[in-house]
Amino acid sequence: MLSPGSGNTVIKSKLISRRMFLLTAAKTVVLVGLVGRLISLQINQTTKYKSLSDKNRFREWKLAPERGIIKDFYDKEIASNKPLYQVHLIPENAQNLNQLFVRLKGILNITDKKISYLKRLINKQKPWEPVVVSDNLNWSEFSRINLFLHELNGVEPIVSVSRTYPDNSSAHILGYVSQISAKDLKTKKYLKDLSVPGMAIGKTGLEKKLDKDIIGQVGFQRYEVNAFGKRIKEIQITEGQIGKSFKTTLDYEIQKYANELLEDKAAAVCVMDVYNGDIVSLVSAPTFKPNAFVHGLDKDYWNSLIKDGKKPLTNKAMSGLYPPGSTIKTLVALSALENGIIKPQDTFRCKGKIELHGEKFHCWEKKGHGIVNLRKGIQRSCDVYFYEIARKLGVDRLSETAKEFGLGKQVLSDFTEERSGVVPNTKWKKKFIGQNWYIGETLHSGIGQGYFQSTPIQLCLMTAQIANGGYEIKPRIIFENKKDYLKDYLDFKSKNPQETLPSELLVKNLNLKPLFKNQKNINIIKDAMFSSSNEPGGTSYRHRIENPKYTFAGKTGSSQVKRFTEAQREAEVKQTDLDYKDRDHALFVAFAPYEDPKYAISVVVEHGGSGGSAAAPLAKKIIKKVIERHDLRKEINYSKGGSV
Numbered sequence: 001m002l003s004p005g006s007g008n009t010v011i012k013s014k015l016i017s018r019r020m021f022l023l024t025a026a027k028t029v030v031l032v033g034l035v036g037r038l039i040s041l042q043i044n045q046t047t048k049y050k051s052l053s054d055k056n057r058f059r060e061w062k063l064a065p066e067r068g069i070i071k072d073f074y075d076k077e078i079a080s081n082k083p084l085y086q087v088h089l090i091p092e093n094a095q096n097l098n099q100l101f102v103r104l105k106g107i108l109n110i111t112d113k114k115i116s117y118l119k120r121l122i123n124k125q126k127p128w129e130p131v132v133v134s135d136n137l138n139w140s141e142f143s144r145i146n147l148f149l150h151e152l153n154g155v156e157p158i159v160s161v162s163r164t165y166p167d168n169s170s171a172h173i174l175g176y177v178s179q180i181s182a183k184d185l186k187t188k189k190y191l192k193d194l195s196v197p198g199m200a201i202g203k204t205g206l207e208k209k210l211d212k213d214i215i216g217q218v219g220f221q222r223y224e225v226n227a228f229g230k231r232i233k234e235i236q237i238t239e240g241q242i243g244k245s246f247k248t249t250l251d252y253e254i255q256k257y258a259n260e261l262l263e264d265k266a267a268a269v270c271v272m273d274v275y276n277g278d279i280v281s282l283v284s285a286p287t288f289k290p291n292a293f294v295h296g297l298d299k300d301y302w303n304s305l306i307k308d309g310k311k312p313l314t315n316k317a318m319s320g321l322y323p324p325g326s327t328i329k330t331l332v333a334l335s336a337l338e339n340g341i342i343k344p345q346d347t348f349r350c351k352g353k354i355e356l357h358g359e360k361f362h363c364w365e366k367k368g369h370g371i372v373n374l375r376k377g378i379q380r381s382c383d384v385y386f387y388e389i390a391r392k393l394g395v396d397r398l399s400e401t402a403k404e405f406g407l408g409k410q411v412l413s414d415f416t417e418e419r420s421g422v423v424p425n426t427k428w429k430k431k432f433i434g435q436n437w438y439i440g441e442t443l444h445s446g447i448g449q450g451y452f453q454s455t456p457i458q459l460c461l462m463t464a465q466i467a468n469g470g471y472e473i474k475p476r477i478i479f480e481n482k483k484d485y486l487k488d489y490l491d492f493k494s495k496n497p498q499e500t501l502p503s504e505l506l507v508k509n510l511n512l513k514p515l516f517k518n519q520k521n522i523n524i525i526k527d528a529m530f531s532s533s534n535e536p537g538g539t540s541y542r543h544r545i546e547n548p549k550y551t552f553a554g555k556t557g558s559s560q561v562k563r564f565t566e567a568q569r570e571a572e573v574k575q576t577d578l579d580y581k582d583r584d585h586a587l588f589v590a591f592a593p594y595e596d597p598k599y600a601i602s603v604v605v606e607h608g609g610s611g612g613s614a615a616a617p618l619a620k621k622i623i624k625k626v627i628e629r630h631d632l633r634k635e636i637n638y639s640k641g642g643s644v
Contacts, residue, residue, distance in 0.1 A: 064160045064196040065216030068243035070174065070206060072252040073278075073479060073633065077166070079174050079207065084162035085142035087134040087155060088197050089118070092127035094154030103152060107144055108134055130156065130197045135179075136295040163200060163207075163294050168287040169259035170250065172315035172417075173477070175205020176290035178297075194218050200294060205315070206248070206477070209414045216243035247479040249278035251633070257625050258283040261618050266606035268316035269618070270460035271626055274467040274597050277475035279412075280626060280633075282457065284316040309581075310606070318411075318418040321453040322604055325557030325611070326381045326539075327589045328402070328448035330466060330525050333374055335401035336389045337521040344374045344524050350384035361387050361443050362569065364558075378528035381539045381556060383447050390446025395437065398445060399425035404472075404515045406461035407454050411475050421458060424451035449560050456602045459589050463555075464600035466529075467591035470522040471512040529553035530594055533616075540588065540616040550624050554590030556611035559604075561585065575609030583607040588615035592623045599626050 070079035087108070094100050101115045110133070121131050133155070134141070145157050163177045177200035184201060185191055190212050191201065202211035219240030258269045262285035271281040286308070292301055305313055314320060336342045352368035354361050363369065363383040369376070377385035390398065402408065408423030422428070424445060426437040444450030461475055516522055530553040532538040539556040562582045564573070575583045586608030591600045601619050608614030 062196045063219035063240050064199045065194070065218050065240040066161045066242040067163060067177070067216060068210075068214040068245040070210075070214075071245070071247045072250045072255075073248065073280075074252065075247070076252045078170055078248070078250070078252055078255075079163065079165055081161045082164045084135075084160040085137040085139065086132060086158040086160055087137065087142075087145055088130045088158055089133050090128060090130050090154050090156065091122050091125075092154075097122070100152065100154060103148075104133060104155070107148055108137075108141060110134065132179075132197050136162065163291075165290045167256065168289055169255040169283065170252070171205075171287045171290045172284040172317065173205055173250070173282045174290065175207040175209075176203055176293040177201060177207050178203050178293050190215075203293070204417060205415070206246075208416065210244075210246055210478075214243040214246065217241035249273075249280065249477055249479050250282070251280050251626075251629060253629065254281040254622070254626055255283060258622055259285065259287060261621060262286075265608070266310035266316070267608070267618075268320055268456040268602075268604045269622060270317050270457045270602045271622065272460045272464045272475060272600050274464040274591060274600050275473065277461075277464070277473040278479075279457075279475060279477045280599065281622070282317045282477070284314065284318075284320070286310050286312040288312045315417045316604065316606075317456045318415060320455060320604065320606075321419060321421055322455075322585050322587065323450070323452050323559040324407070324448040324454045324459060325559045325585075325587050326383075326448060327459055327462075327555050327557035327587050327602075327611075328452065328454075329378055329381065329386050329446075330529065330555055331401050331405055331407075331462065332386055332389055332393065332398060332446050333378060333528070334466075334516065334521055334525050335398050336393050337374075337524065338401065338516055338518065339393065339397055341392045342374065342389060347371050347373045348377075348385050348388045350382050352384070354384055354387055356391075356440060356443065359440050361440075362564075366569070366572070374524065375528045375531055376537075378525070378555065379531040379535065379538050381532070386446045387443045390442050391439065393446075395442045395445050396425045396427075398442075399423050399428075405465050407458050409458075411455075411457045411461050412477060418457075419455060421455055422451055422453040448557060456604045459587070459604075460600050460602035463589040463591055463602060465515060466522060466525060467553075467597035467600050468512075469519060470514055470516045472515055473512060526553060526594075529555055529590075532556070533590065534594075539612045540590075542612070543616045543620045545620060545624065548595060549593060550627055551594045552590040552592035552620070552623050553594045554588055554616065554619065556616060557587035557589070558609070558611055559585035559587060561607065580607050583609050586611045586614035588612075588619045590616075590619055590623065592627060598630060599623070601626075 066081055067079075069077055069081070072078050087104075089100075091097065097119070101118070104110060105112075105115065118131055118133065125131065137145070142157060145152070145155070149155065149157065165171070165174065165176075180191060180199055180201050188201075188211075194215060194217070196218055201215060202208035207214075217240050220238040254271065258271075258281050262269065262283060265285055267285045269281060269283045270279070272279055288305060289301070292298065333342075337344070348371075350363055350365070350369040350372050352363050352366050361383070364381070368384065369380050369382045372380070372382045372385045374385075376382070377389075399408075402423045407421060409420050410418045412418060424441075429435055429437050429441075429451070441450050445452060457475075461473070465471060465473060533540045533552055533554045534544045535541065538544075540554050545551055561584055562578075584607070586603075586605040588603045588611045589601065591597045601623055603615040603619045603622075605614045605618070
């Protein structure tokens with residue numbers, strides 16, 4: 001018989017046994033879990049943790065590709081590369097960003113403003129994405145960073161390459177490079193795998209046009225670091241590929257020369273081979289410093305550029321729009337001849353003005369030019385003569401001829417800066433202005449005013465196609481070798497140096513199409529241009545060159561900025577009496593040598609007044625320089641199959 005307390009003892013014993021069992025089971029479960037975890041860590045996740053370990057031990061870095069070189073026609077480098085020393089920062093590798101920036105400030109002397117910018121940038125990016133702390137260090141700064149690198153966790157010193165330009169003479173046509181923006185990454189698919197911190201891409205000009213081919217391929221560098229993050233061993237390096245290099249048709253010496261002549265002006269120059277369309281020179285003034293854009297533009301310099309009334313950032317040769325003025329008279333006359341409106345000997349009397357529907361249309365010569373035929377009309381640039389021709393011709397037929405000769409459309413392809421201009425006609429006005437055309441506007445068009453808008457490169461193309469006998473050419477700025485390109489032409493000229501090239505040979509060798517019906521008409525225009533530059537009374541006679549090697553045939557022009565009032569005409573106010581901004585733009589187009597045309601030129605001087613006084617003297621100097629270098633250019637073309 002159990003004692004009174006024995007039942008409780010048994011119950012307690014059973015409870016203890018049950019608890020011991022549960023505790024043991026729990027311990028077993030925990031143990032199994034721990035073992036399983038260890039097995040998982042040692043076997044299943046070895047790769048993961050080895051990777052994390054390697055991440056601490058090894059680093060990988062993208063190497064910016066080297067851009068291809070841009071050269072002039074004579075293989076002078078006009079856009080090249082130089083070594084670049086940078087400092088990058090990977091935020092996730094930094095122990096304390098604030099302390100790190102304090103240390104960097106002491107070493108590199110970076111400003112608080114720059115530090116604030118970097119912090120904002122870091123907050124926007126992923127922690128593993130590097131940011132550029134300093135983009136263009138000198139060797140002393142770069143050495144100091146490497147000396148203290150063991151104290152700078154997350155900091156990476158980088159040796160890269162940077163774009164550089166020998167001078168500013170070709171700034172507008174070459175363009176410039178600058179760092180990749182977020183917009184660039186979204187809009188340019190070819191940058192997807194190329195983005196490297198601090199890498200620059202083409203923003204304007206040839207740098208932008210050629211960017212996809214010239215930018216190159218990214219390289220990679222893998223190296224081992226110690227506990228302080230200092231490099232101790234290079235593991236692997238995959239060299240990037242330099243981008244494709246390009247040879248242009250530009251003559252660097254002519255570029256420099258023209259730029260020097262235009263130094264204090266707002267102006268543009270274009271020089272073109274009249275047969276193959278090679279752009280020998282394309283200069284806009286004032287220019288700018290393309291090197292200043294490579295590493296981030298100084299605020300003061302940027303403000304000076306955008307506040308400059310002469311607009312140094314505008315490529316005036318390709319995007320400057322000007323009424324062609326009297327330079328268009330060559331096409332007005334040609335169109336009238338082609339359409340049978342006039343004959344060369346037909347005359348009009350210029351009394352200094354005409355009236356039409358109560359409106360007065362003035363000639364630049366107040367007293368008039370008297371009896372004028374086509375040759376004298378171009379030579380003296382008689383406005384009344386061309387009012388009469390334009391009235392008979394009509395704006396639509398004039399428009400058709402102007403477009404055939406290159407006005408109203410882009411001359412070069414894939415340049416976002418180039419503008420098309422305006423060649424007005426009845427349909428154009430109805431479409432864009434919503435009004436009918438009236439006859440007075442035709443008269444204005446006949447002297448290149450009114451709605452007409454053209455670029456200097458278009459005027460150069462127009463002149464080149466007159467010079468070559470009226471054949472269409474395709475201007476180019478990237479040189480391409482074409483063997484036997486002009487074999488028949490060269491053979492013919494060597495045997496018949498004084499004769500005009502038969503049209504069938506020209507068409508055959510250059511694959512050019514005629515822009516006119518009767519070749520005699522183009523010769524009439526060329527002769528009239530000769531008289532304008534080389535005979536007394538011609539508007540550019542003062543600037544003639546009598547040496548037949550350099551003799552040019554040209555046409556002056558003025559683009560009206562502000563219309564003269566009747567009171568100003570009566571007072572005989574001159575352009576020099578006006579405020580600078582109210583003066584006409586001065587224009588001049590020409591080709592040379594006259595007997596055997598090789599090059600065409602256009603010059604525009606903003607607010608220069610008269611084309612004969614402001615633009616023609618510049619063209620004279622540039623033409624002489626170009627022809628002096630022709631033999632050298634011809635020698636290269638003979639060997640590589642280019643132009644004459």
